[in-house]
Amino acid sequence: MSSIDSITNLRDTIIKGNRKEAPNLARQLLDDGMDAYSIVTDGCSKAMTRVGELYQEGEYFVPEILMSAKAFEAVMEILKPHLQTGEKRTTGTIIIGVCEGDIHSIGKNIVSTMLQAAGFKIIDLGKDVPVNAFIEAAKENDADIIAISALMTNSMLGMKDVINAAKSNGINAKIIVGGGPVSAEYAKQIGADGFGDDAKEAVDVALKLMEV
Ligand code: B12
Secondary structure (H helix, E strand, O other), X not given: OOHHHHHHHHHHHHHOOOOOHHHHHHHHHHHOOOOHHHXXXXXXXXXXXXXXXXXXXXXXXXXXXXXXXXXXXXXXXXXXXXXXXXXXXXXXXXXXXXXXXXXXXXXXXXXXXXXXXXXXXXXXXXXXXXXXXXXXXXHHHOOOEXXXXXXXXXXXXHHHHHHHHHHHOOOOOEEEEEOOOOOHHHXXXXXXXXXXXXXXXXXXXXXXXXXX
């Protein structure tokens, strides 16, 4: 099977929510020499984006989404150690989390893994994170960057609260934002230092902010 067929196969398996088979296919792709980063971007991310479309089209409901999410997570467990190998550069400390009231964590987890693979020290606060928790963690860890994810139009309003609280607490960390409804325009409007449309852009923007 060519690597294009294999990655398509992995995508389909995640979309179908087959959590037993998906990690085997990921392992096979690694054995065939595909790099873990490409498996995440071409396999996992695209599969979950398709799952999102199926949900919007009314084909999938919450149970199907959760099965795909489980298959996706099982694949990430296989890939994680391979994303973290290679030359390790300590580029800075990043606090990452999903806005309060929002439990969508798949995209945040991909971003978190990719930032870690790029050499950042990651403090992952998880999902449904109150404003204060971002601020406290940034203070305690002398963070360079706070990365905030949101998947809902109402929860993304909380990003501005984190930015305001960071300012009033004298926190110098740069703030980057992303997630489904978040745009570059919105990021600018709320005074964020950076925005990324996907995990690759998240890494690019974080590395760029560390240069300044
Ligand atoms: C999976 C999913 C769920 C799962 C979440 C499982 C989990 N563990 O995360 C479950 C089933 C639990 C769920 C629940 C709900 N969901 Co939902 N869900 C989705 C779905 C289908 C896919 C999201 C996803 O994982 N995408 C794949 C990942 C890879 O993409 P991503 O998150 O966008 O992340 C990428 C980029 O955005 C970027 N990125 C992400 N974060 C960050 C951060 C930074 C700093 C940067 C730089 C970049 C970045 O990089 C990521 C990787 O490339 C979307 C539909 C969609 N098309 O998005 C709806 C969706 C987000 N859900 C929605 C809703 C309404 C809900 C519920 C309220 C449903 C309900 N009635 O109960 C609840 C929410 C409960 C809550 N309080 O949060 C709506 C939101 C509508 C809105 N505009 O507000 C959507 C858009 C569906 C819809 N069209 O109605 N959901």
